[in-house]
Amino acid sequence: MKSFKFTVAIALALISSATHAAMTGKEVYTEVCSMCHGTIMTIGPTIGNKAAWEARIKQGENVLFKHALQGYKQMPARGGMNTLTDEEVQNAVQYMVSHSQ
Numbered sequence: 001m002k003s004f005k006f007t008v009a010i011a012l013a014l015i016s017s018a019t020h021a022a023m024t025g026k027e028v029y030t031e032v033c034s035m036c037h038g039t040i041m042t043i044g045p046t047i048g049n050k051a052a053w054e055a056r057i058k059q060g061e062n063v064l065f066k067h068a069l070q071g072y073k074q075m076p077a078r079g080g081m082n083t084l085t086d087e088e089v090q091n092a093v094q095y096m097v098s099h100s101q
Contacts, residue, residue, distance in 0.1 A: 022088050023091065025095025032092070033047075065089065
């Protein structure tokens with residue numbers, strides 16, 4: 001009976017994760033990234049500050065995505081929210097870049 005309950009629990013978890021819609025870049029930015037990229041009083045470059053983002057954007061989106069996933073300098077991996085999917089992190093990177101060019 002225990003193995004049946006375990007199997008059902010795994011199946012429900014898989015169904016739940018498969019139906020979870022990825023957060024948009026704006027949602028991830030608002031809930032996670034804005035803490036460090038939202039004002040000039042923070043550690044990261046402020047979204048919209050073209051001068052602060054110029055050199056970063058020139059590195060390419062793949063580098064920015066890698067840094068966001070793995071962490072870079074003072075920024076923790078996935079902005080400190082380990083439950084973010086790769087897609088959600090990429091959405092956030094694209095959102096911040098598009099608002100900082």
